[in-house]
Amino acid sequence: xxxxxxxxxxxxxxxxxxxxxxxxxxxxxxxxxxxxxxxxxxxxxxxxxxxxxxxxxxxxxxxxxxxxxxxxxxxxxxxxxxxxxxxxxxxxxxxxxxxxxxxxxxxxxxxxxxxxxxxxxxxxxxxxxxxxxxxxxxxxxxxxxxxxxxxxxxxxxxxxxxxxxxxxxxxxxxxxxxxxxxxxxxxxxxxxxxxxxxxxxxxxxxxxxxxxxxxxxxxxxxxxxxxxxxxxxxxxxxxxxxxxxxxxxxxxxxx
Numbered sequence: 001x002x003x004x005x006x007x008x009x010x011x012x013x014x015x016x017x018x019x020x021x022x023x024x025x026x027x028x029x030x031x032x033x034x035x036x037x038x039x040x041x042x043x044x045x046x047x048x049x050x051x052x053x054x055x056x057x058x059x060x061x062x063x064x065x066x067x068x069x070x071x072x073x074x075x076x077x078x079x080x081x082x083x084x085x086x087x088x089x090x091x092x093x094x095x096x097x098x099x100x101x102x103x104x105x106x107x108x109x110x111x112x113x114x115x116x117x118x119x120x121x122x123x124x125x126x127x128x129x130x131x132x133x134x135x136x137x138x139x140x141x142x143x144x145x146x147x148x149x150x151x152x153x154x155x156x157x158x159x160x161x162x163x164x165x166x167x168x169x170x171x172x173x174x175x176x177x178x179x180x181x182x183x184x185x186x187x188x189x190x191x192x193x194x195x196x197x198x199x200x201x202x203x204x205x206x207x208x209x210x211x212x213x214x215x216x217x218x219x220x221x222x223x224x225x226x227x228x229x230x231x232x233x234x235x236x237x238x239x240x241x242x243x244x245x246x247x248x249x250x251x252x253x254x255x
Contacts, residue, residue, distance in 0.1 A: 116136040174242075
């Protein structure tokens, strides 16, 4: 599945091109005494090992009529879970990430690992599954597992709450804000046109979508301005958005 609107994002520090115009950091050939995250084959094997018990747990809350239905649903759930974990591990293995054995066994690291995988396995969109992997990789690269644990958990919840379309909208707005940092009023008509043309969002939807985005703390309505004739209150991205983007190790293309 192609990653939609990947023209928006670049993986910071990366040089190897990825589908849709993104890039990821090249893998280092040195381990410097550290333990690299498992390679792709090992990750796939781990996917096979982890998927079935999770699927069985989910099935406990599903009303089943007869053993044949149970088998069919478990098989379908199993394949979905395996596919989603495969995407997560595949994305994670693309980055230049290594951790020490002590860090890998720490409580905070293991909690972050399990939480990230838990969110990824429940996510429908491949693009968002990859974002969960990006977020976890960034947490590993920072290496401050104890100090950043609460921030990481908050970022996980923000990402889980955002739809991928909402994330794309924020990235489009970021592109305009960075292209015109001195003025936050002149680009709005062009911004609305971009949402219509690039993300296929109708003009009448935009007002409600932007209002909903204020719940995330990543976008806020600007106060003290007269409401425009189109009824869409203008706003701006908050510092929390840029911190969130930094945690993902992503940058928005300014072009």
